[in-house]
Amino acid sequence: xxxxxxxxxxxxxxxxxxxxxxxxxxxxxxxxxxxxxxxxxxxxxxxxxxxxxxxxxxxxxxxxxxxxxxxxxxxxxxxxxxxxxxxxxxxxxxxxxxxxxxxxxxxxxxxxxxxxxxxxxxxxxxxxxxxxxxxxxxxxxxxxxxxxxxxxxxxxxxxxxxxxxxxxxxxxxxxxxxxxxxxxxxxxxxxxxxxxxxxxxxxxxxxxxxxxxxxxxxxxxxxxxxxxxxxxxxxxxxxxxxxxxxxxxxxxxxxxxxxxxxxxxxxxxxxxxxxxxxxxxxxxxxxxxxxxxxxxxxxxxxxxxxxxxxxxxxxxxxxxxxxxxxxxxxxxxxxxxxxxxxxxxxxxxxxxxxxxxxxxxxxxxxxxxxxxxxxxxxxxxxxxxxxxxxxxxxxxxxxxxxxxxxxxxxxxxxxxxxxxxxxxxxxxxxxxxxxxxxxxxxxxxxxxxxxxxxxxxxxxxxxxxxxxxxxxxxxxxxxxxxxxx
Numbered sequence: 181x182x183x184x185x186x187x188x189x190x191x192x193x194x195x196x197x198x199x200x201x202x203x204x205x206x207x208x209x210x211x212x213x214x215x216x217x218x219x220x221x222x223x224x225x226x227x228x229x230x231x232x233x234x235x236x237x238x239x240x241x242x243x244x245x246x247x248x249x250x251x252x253x254x255x256x257x258x259x260x261x262x263x264x265x266x267x268x269x270x271x272x273x274x275x276x277x278x279x280x281x282x283x284x285x286x287x288x289x290x291x292x293x294x295x296x297x298x299x300x301x302x303x304x305x306x307x308x309x310x311x312x313x314x315x316x317x318x319x320x321x322x323x324x325x326x327x328x329x330x331x332x333x334x335x336x337x338x339x340x341x342x343x344x345x346x347x348x349x350x351x352x353x354x355x356x357x358x359x360x361x362x363x364x365x366x367x368x369x370x371x372x373x374x375x376x377x378x379x380x381x382x383x384x385x386x387x388x389x390x391x392x393x394x395x396x397x398x399x400x401x402x403x404x405x406x407x408x409x410x411x412x413x414x415x416x417x418x419x420x421x422x423x424x425x426x427x428x429x430x431x432x433x434x435x436x437x438x439x440x441x442x443x444x445x446x447x448x449x450x451x452x453x454x455x456x457x458x459x460x461x462x463x464x465x466x467x468x469x470x471x472x473x474x475x476x477x478x479x480x481x482x483x484x485x486x487x488x489x490x491x492x493x494x495x496x497x498x499x500x501x502x503x504x505x506x507x508x509x510x511x512x513x514x515x516x517x518x519x520x521x522x523x524x525x526x527x528x529x530x531x532x533x534x535x536x537x538x539x540x541x542x543x544x545x546x547x548x549x550x551x552x553x554x555x556x557x558x559x560x561x562x563x564x565x566x567x568x569x570x571x572x573x574x575x576x577x578x579x580x581x582x583x584x585x586x587x588x589x590x591x592x593x594x595x596x597x598x599x600x601x602x603x604x605x606x607x608x609x610x611x612x613x614x615x616x617x618x619x620x621x622x623x624x625x626x627x628x629x630x631x632x633x634x635x636x637x638x639x640x641x642x643x644x645x646x647x648x649x650x651x652x653x654x655x656x657x658x659x660x661x662x663x664x665x
Contacts, residue, residue, distance in 0.1 A: 181214050181216065181316050181317065181653070181656060181657075181660075182216050182218075182313065182314060182315050182316045182317075182339075183207075183210060183214065183216065183217045183218070183315065183316065183317055183319060183656065184218050184220060184301070184304060184305050184315040184317070184318045184319070184339070185203065185206070185207045185210075185217060185218065185219045185220070185319045185321075186220050186298075186301045186318060186319065186320045186321065186325045186328055187199065187203040187219065187220075187221060187321045187322075187324075187325065188221070188222060188278060188279075188294065188297070188321070188322065188324035188325065189203060189221070189278055190203035190204045190219060190221055190256070191203070191204035191205075192204060192230070192257055192258075193221065193226070193227045193230050193231070193256075193257070194221070194224055194226050194227050194278060196277055196278060196279070197346075197347075197483075198346060198347075198396075198429070198561075198562065198563075198564055199321060199322055199346045201429075201431075201432070201564060202321070202344075202346065202396070202429055203219065203221075203321065204256070204432075205430065205431075205432050205645050206430070206645060206648065206649060206652070207219045207256070207259075207261045208256065208259040208260075208261055208645075209430065209645035209646055209648065209649035210649045210652065210653065211259065211260055211261050212646070212649070213646075213649055213650060213653055214653060217261055217262070218261075218262045218263075218264060218304075218313070218315075219256060219261050219262070219263050219264070220263075220264040220265070220266065220300075220301055220304060221263065221264070221265055221266070222265070222266050222271070222272045222278070222293070222294075222297050223250075223252055223265035223266055223267035223268070223272050223273075224272045224273075224274075224278055225272070225273045225274060225275070227265065228265075228267075228273075230257070231254050231257075231263075233254055233255070234252045234253070234254045234265070235252065235253055235254075236250050236251070236252055236253075236267075237251050237252070237253045237264075237309075237311060238250075238251035238309035238310055238311060239251065240266075240299070240300050240303045240309060242295075242296045242299040242300065243299075243362065243363040244292050244295075244296065244361065244362060244363065245268060245270065245271065245292070245296055246270075247268070247270070249266055249267060249268045249296065249300050250266075250267040250268070251264055251265070251266065251267070251300065251304065251309055251311075252264065252265040252267050253265075264304060266296070266297050266300040266301075268296060271289070271292070271293045271296060271297075272293065274287070279324075290352075290354075291352075291354040291358040291361070291362060291380070291382075292358075292361070292362065294323075294324045294325075294327070294352070294382065295327055295362045295364075297324070297325075298325060298326075298327035298328045298331060299327075299331065301318065301320075301325065301328050302328060302331045302332055302335075305318045305328075305332065305338075305339050306332075306335060306338070306339075314339070315339040316339055316340065316656075316660060317339055317340045317341070317342060317656045317659055317660060318332065318339050318340070318341050318342070319341075319342045319344065319652075319656070320341060320342065320343045320344070320386055320390065321343075321344045321346060322344070322345065322346050322347070322350065322383070323350055323351050323352030323381075323382040323383040323386075324352065324382070325343075325386070326343070326352060326381075326382035326383045326384065326385035326386040326387075327364075327374075327382055327385045328341065328385070328386075329341040329343055329385055329386050329388075329389035329390040329391075330368055330373070330374060330385035330386075330388070330389045331385075332389070333389040334365060334367075334368075338663075340391045340392075340656070340659040340660040340662075340663045341389070341390045341391050341392075341659070342390060342391065342392050342393075342394060342652075342655060342656065342659050343386030343387065343390035343392075343393050343394070344393075344394045344395065344396065345383070345386070345387075345393065345394070345395045345396075345404070345561070346395075346396055346561055346562075347561050348383070348395075348404050348409070348410070348411045348413065348561075349411055349487070350383075351376070351381055351382065351383040351384075351411065351413075352381065352382030352383055353376065353379045353380070353381055353382075354379060354380045354382075355379060355380065356378055356379065356380065358380050359374065359380040362380075368385075372388065373388060374388075376412070376413075377412075383413070384413070384416070387413060387416055387417065387420065388416070388420075390423075391423065391659040391660075391662055391663050392423050392424075392425070392655060392658065392659040392662070393417075393420060393423055393424045393425075394424070394425055394426065394427055394652075394655065395424075395425075395426045395427075395561060396426065396427070396428065396429045396561045396562035396583060397426050397427075397428050397429070397561060397562045397563075397582050397583035397585075397586045397587075398425075398426035398427075398428065398586055399426065399581070399582050399583065399585045399586050400426055400559075400560075400561045400562065400582040400583060401424055401425055401426030402426075403559065403581065403582060404417050405417045405418045405421060405424075409559055423662070425655070427648055427651045427652060427655070428562060428583060428586055428587070428643070428648060429562040429564065429567075429583065429643075429648060430643055430644050430645030430646070430647065430648040430649075431564060431567045431568060431571070431643050431644070431645070432645070433571070433644055433645075436544075436547075436568045436571055436572075437571070438455070438456070438548055438571065438572050438573070438639075441544055441548065443540065443541045443543075443544035443545065444459055444544055444545055444548040444549075445458070445459065445462050445545075446458035446459050446462070446548075448548075448573075449639075450573065450635070450636045450639040450640065453573065453632065453635065456548065456549070456572070456573060457473050459545065459548040459549035460473060460477055460549040460550070460551070461473060461549075462545065462549060463477070463508060463545050463546060463548075463549030463550070464477065464506065464549070466542070466545065467508045467533035467535070468529070468533055469506050469508070469530060469531075469533050470530050472506075475504055475505060475506055476504075476505045476506070476551050476552065476621075476622060476625050477505070477506045477507075477508070477549065477550050477551050477552070478505060478506070478507045478508070478550060478551070478552045478553070478554050478577075478618075479507075479508055479509075479510075479546040479547065479549070479550030479552070479553050479554070479569075479574060480493065480507065480508070480509040480510070480511070480546075480553070480554045480555075481509075481510045481511060481543050481546050481547070481553075481565055482511050482555070482565055483511055483512070483513045484509075484511045484512060484513030484514060484517045484518055484521065484536075485513040485514050485517065486514065486517075486558065487557060487558055487559060487560075488513075488555070488556075488557050488558075488560075489555075489556035489557050489558055489579065489609065489614070490511075490513065490514075490517045490521075491517060491520075492556045492609065492610065492611050492614050493509075493554055493556060493614065494517065494520045494521065494524065495611035496611040496612075496614050496615045496618075497524050497528075497532070499611075499612075499615045500615060500618055501528050501531050501532065503618075503622060505531065505622070506530075506531050506532070506533075507531065507532045507533070507554070508532075508533045508534075508535075508546055508550065509521055509532075509533070509534045509535070510534075510535045510537075510538070510539065510542055510543060510546055511536070511538065512536055512537060512538060518536050521534045521536075522534055522536065547565070547568050547569055547571075547572045547574055548572050548574075550569075550574045551574065551575070551625065552574060552575050552576070552577055552604075552618075552621055552625075553565065553566065553569040553574045553575070553576045553577065554577050554614075555569075555576055555577065555578045555579075555584065556577070556578065556579050556606075556609070556614045557578070557579055557581060557582070557584060558579070558581070558609050559581050559582055560578075560579075560581055560582040560583055560584045561582050561583060562582065562583030563578075563582065563583045563584050563587070566578055566583075566584055566587055566588055566603070567587055567641075567643045569603075569638075570587070570588075570602055570603075570638040570639065570641050570643070571638075571639060571641075571643075572639070573635035573636070573638055573639050574638075575602065575603045575604065575621065575634055575635065575638060576588050576602075576603040576604070577603065577604045577606075577614070577617050577618060577621055578603060578604070578605055578606075579605070579606055579607070579609060579613075579614075580605050580606065580607050584605070585605070587641075587643065588602055588603040588604075588605055589601050589602045589603065589605075590603065590604060590605035591603065591604055591620065591621075591624055591634065596630070599633065599637060600637065601634055601637065602634065602637055602638040602641060603638070604617045604618075604620050604621045604624075605617070
């Protein structure tokens with residue numbers, strides 16, 4: 181099976197979020213099961229700076245760009261996955277992030293940038309670049325690739341298409357004038373096409389035209405069919421429910437392994453947990469907290485935004501810090517949430533430590549050294565940090581939504597008796613429900629033997645990419661069989 185995996189970011193080359201982790205790991209896992217996987221990515225400046233061996237293999241002319249796009253060929257670092265890069269300096273050779281300028285504002289020509297990328301993907305998939313390779317299935321990811329299924333739907337003979345929604349809140353919306361400027365076929369406009377309340381919606385291209393739609397967890401696949409989580413597209417997703425499913429993301433178990441993690445000072449396993457206590461003391465010292473192995477230490481790593489429920493943590497702090505606990509937080513996000521966390525840290529110097537920014541090394545140390553992990557998201561398509569936490573015996577406190585519901589088993593009387601509990605789950609997105617879950621966690625922490633049992637159960641969970649990749653291969657075969665004419 182010839183698989184073309186189209187994405188706008190892929191770790192370790194370029195990353196803004198979980199999409200990059202998936203795109204860096206899933207193709208490599210697929211490659212182990214199926215030997216012909218190609219990944220295609222825009223040739224951002226940052227990507228070219230990270231690659232040594234790159235060669236030009238083709239050129240593609242697309243509407244709206246004066247010079248032909250160059251197709252570059254390389255390999256993904258640390259894997260055998262072939263990499264194609266769509267190179268257009270006028271579109272991608274820029275400072276800043278993939279989607280925004282150095283000040284954080286969306287690039288005003290994002291519609292042209294990613295429409296051009298999609299058109300190049302279509303040419304590659306259809307073997308019109310002179311490379312002698314044609315895709316059987318094109319796996320597209322998020323709005324930046326949403327036009328690929330739409331454009332391929334116009335082909336007389338085409339590969340099957342799979343479209344994965346990583347976060348429905350980001351849809352790639354542009355005015356009608358963008359549709360005209362991109363010279364897209366008029367037949368793609370309309371309520372049954374790319375139109376979304378008189379705007380051009382890139383993500384609708386994937387949802388309407390793909391042979392199969394996936395999300396990154398089974399629960400999120402159900403949630404986005406409801407108005408609360410559907411972002412205005414729930415009706416369309418209900419209409420396509422027979423072609424919609426959820427496959428849980430895996431994690432890179434080589435990068436996130438407490439037995440050999442190069443970022444942490446003390447390695448440990450479920451059988452030998454002493455190293456975890458040493459990491460806890462190292463983390464407390466690093467963050468300016470009094471090193472104590474007997475006090476419950478909570479970690480928080482991620483975007484400091486309302487989606488992640490960070491405001492709930494802030495609102496719950498008076499109740500949480502009334503208990504003898506410590507909290508360490510790492511991340512960036514909404515300015516008011518950053519400021520509120522920093523202000524709280526100045527008032528509680530020996531209980532709350534906050535690092536605004538990002539550090540891969542510190543993120544690993546927080547996962548390894550914390551006893552519990554706070555992740556009270558309002559919605560969470562999949563989530564990775566709760567899975568990292570499970571691998572490190574750091575029991576998650578999460579809201580029952582999306583991938584959090586699919587990966588964390590609440591510690592209630594039944595699951596504790598059965599030995600299946602791995603964390604603490606609450607339902608309502610409010611500060612009191614979060615604080616109640618923390619109270620349950622602290623009660624469990626007071627019993628060291630029961631706590632270690634939960635830690636070992638958590639560390640035994642299997643969320644490898646190999647399992648997810650096998651499910652995707654089955655889905656690709658189904659998409660080929662179900663391909664719409």
